[in-house]
Amino acid sequence: MTQEVNSVIIVPEDPQTDTISVPVLKIFDGDGFLTRVKVSEVTGNPRDQAEIEITARFGFIDAPEMDQPGGQEARDFLTALIGDKWVELAILMKMNTGRSVDTYGRVVCVPYLTLDYATGEFRTSSSCPHVITNFGAPFRVTRNIELEMVVNGxxxxxxRYGPDQRYLDALEDAKRAKRGIWAFKDNIHPWEFKKQKYRNKAPKPPCPTENCSGHLIRKSGRFGEFLGCSEYPRCRYSCSVAG
Incomplete structure (x- = not known):
């Protein structure tokens, strides 16, 4: 599947489950946004009629971190898809909390967008274009926004959360076509990027050598990992990782 410049591949899908209609108030990144819901729609208690603002976190995808290559572009793409619109949320149950919110208090969900179209075009296996028209009466299409984020790259x-096979197919299609982040050379998963960032921020112990201003960092040698001075070769202090 190819994609023209500035085009968007849409993925029609029926949620096949109950959904709630919510406004998109603010896009945070490529997989989350601020919305407003009735508490009862999250707790299931009909007496909870108060409205709250809460973060909606996509359940089966992970977009690049904002300070990672592709992070801002992913947010901009999601903004173009659903910014300032109303979407339908299929709320998921988090296994680690047993509730519809995760450990950060975010609603975990799959978002769907329904729009009316005047005309549409699709291609058959022979690449012959077919044009859909209702002669003035728009036809309605419901789209899986998670799948669209994936297939557009x-x-x-x-x-690990067991998504439908269509998610994996969409991912492979985006990789083959080098869409979005797959056009970058050094792609790493967002969770690996976060691990590296936190590891780099972790305090580094000072080198115990007298008058040395270096600190101890992990290094690899013939016999595995060890801690060595950052001022090497001026300072040759080293010790085992275990201390």
């Missing part, structure tokens, strides 16, 4: 798939 702006998100990974969280395989």
């Amino acid at each position: 702006w998100a990974w798939v969280l395989e």
Whole structure:
């Protein structure tokens, strides 16, 4: 599947489950946004009629971090898809909390967007274009926004949560066509990027050598990993990782 410049591949899909209609108030990144819901729609208690603002977190995909290559582009792409619109949320149950919110208090969901179209075009296996028209009466299409983020190349798939096979197919299609982040050379998963960032921020112990201003960092040698001074070769202090 090829994609023209500035075009968007849409993925029609029926949610096949109950959804709630919510406004998109603010896009945070490529897989989350601020919305407003009735508390009862999250808790299931009909007496909770108060409205709250809450973050909606996509359930089966992971977009690049904002300070990672592709992060801002993923947010901009999602903004172009659903910014300032109303979407339908299929709320998921988080296994680690047993609730519809995760450990950060975010609603975990799959977002769907329904739009009316005056005309449409698709191609058959022989690449022959077919044009759809209702002669003035628009036809309505419901789209899976998670799948669209993946197939357009702006998100990974969280395989550990058991997504539908279509997610994995969309991911492979985006990789083959080098869409979005797959056009970059050094792609790493967002969770690996976060690990590296936190590892780099972790305090580094000072080198114990007298009058040395270096600090201890992990290094690899013939016998595995060890801690060595950052001022090497001026300072040759080293010790085992275990201390």
